[in-house]
Amino acid sequence: MRDINRREWLAGSAAALAGGPALAAAPKASAQGPGVYRTRLGDYQVTALYDGLWSLKIEDDFVRNADGAAVNKALAAAFLPPSVLPISFTVLLVNTGSKLVLIDAGTAGQVADTAGVMMANLAAAGVAPTAIDTVVISHFHPDHIDGLKTKDGDKVFINAEILVPEPEWTYWMDDAEMTKAPDRIKVYFRNARRIFGDIAKEVRRFKPGAEVAPGITSIPAFGHTPGHCAFAIASRNQSMLVMSDAVRNPYLFARHPEWQPAFDMDGPLAVKTRKQMLDRAAADRMLVEAYHFPFPACGHIARSGKSYEVVPVEWQPL
């Protein structure tokens, strides 16, 4: 513990405000605190990097097999307003001691105005984008891949190898599939081309099930998209199940794993995958993480009848 002196405080205030001189006796901060949560996993260090939250207005048919009233009841049980789905984004940084691996790439401010702070949080964590060795992608939805490129199309992680699930590449880069897709899905095909088109030769495709980095193994978790993958990170006797988008907002889709949201391309298959994963995580009392869980997006799964609850990890010193 140390006191900061007046000069440091002025510098800190200026940085925090960045909007002009403070007039009030007590200026308010303009942004949330840094979203950087670290945990030890065997010899590895895993850092959850917050990217922001998209408050998505949803229609009554957002969940295909549940009506709007049931969805709103589930939101209210979580003290959330009706017809708005909070979609949080958290990228994982895995430090194996010799490699820095990112799992998914964040939104880079290209999905919602209220998301895109992952790079700022990576900097807050003391890591330069040039230091990233590997970026592993779970699937090709824009909120997972947009962070690979700036809005101007420049590569962000210039020294990193990019790894993607082979069936995901096969599907989204297939022009015939794009042609027959509905317009709302065509957007994702075009976006995949924007991100990967000019770096196709640099992207390495892995078979779901393969080890993608030392101690990081991909797990086929199809349904959300055709090649969607989860991951297991293991070091010594500790492990973490990275569920990617197999489970998203826990108050809707852990509590109601049978619900099929519009985001799941193959609803029944996604439900099967989700239930298998939740069941395994609960039975084995595994430490889990999911991209859209509330930050820091890590916790455990408790079974309760046919429903599941997420018990968040407690924020604690390293």
Next chain:
Amino acid sequence: MRDINRREWLAGSAAALAGGPALAAAPKASAQGPGVYRTRLGDYQVTALYDGLWSLKIEDDFVRNADGAAVNKALAAAFLPPSVLPISFTVLLVNTGSKLVLIDAGTAGQVADTAGVMMANLAAAGVAPTAIDTVVISHFHPDHIDGLKTKDGDKVFINAEILVPEPEWTYWMDDAEMTKAPDRIKVYFRNARRIFGDIAKEVRRFKPGAEVAPGITSIPAFGHTPGHCAFAIASRNQSMLVMSDAVRNPYLFARHPEWQPAFDMDGPLAVKTRKQMLDRAAADRMLVEAYHFPFPACGHIARSGKSYEVVPVEWQPL
């Protein structure tokens, strides 16, 4: 079954030459990320400042009216190890626009080695200790008052008015009470003298129920200690119930509000206070905060039979 790239080959070679595993190319962080969580409350800004976590070894008689097995079962349900109580510490900073008010003062590293980062987080929030106008104390346990002084006895918030509950002062500063207290409680009497002895004339005592700062009203919540107070913060149409130590670890004492831990000086009165507060918070769907809830220590209370659950707030942009 994968190609080894040049970097891996070099690392492998180096490892072979050194006769051991590759030296870390990616140094690991030595500390947790900053614990600064901000939320808007009407015209006010409330910042939760993390101070750390004490993993307290507990004996089978820690809860007076529940056996060790029941307590361990409750810990296991929260994916926590047996016989260890995680005691998190979070101080609230309230910015009313004209005043900076701290509610409680943190441990200042004087309670556990793994706590005492509140001042660093205050600095990370861009606020100097000299800028604090008011420190309001909930009760005189060391983890709430030690942060008022350095280990050397210097005042930390040199421009702040210190406000304390009158019955708390009356009890802990009474030599006759100290004389008749058991040794484990005498420690708290002595500590209260260490903190307040030489600044007694500067400390303002308030009657529980009184407004202690603009929009911040104290609430009598006796039982944990004789003068223990909660607080309500209100601005425009928004409010927050600051429960102080009326409820501590939620997996034990929200789920089992009738449990009487050793920390509660008057067990039955503390249970009555706890139940009333949880019941009101659940019925009114209030935003709540509690000093020992997992960081960021803010959430809502959901009733479930005679039990309660804490639904944490979701980390989100300001």
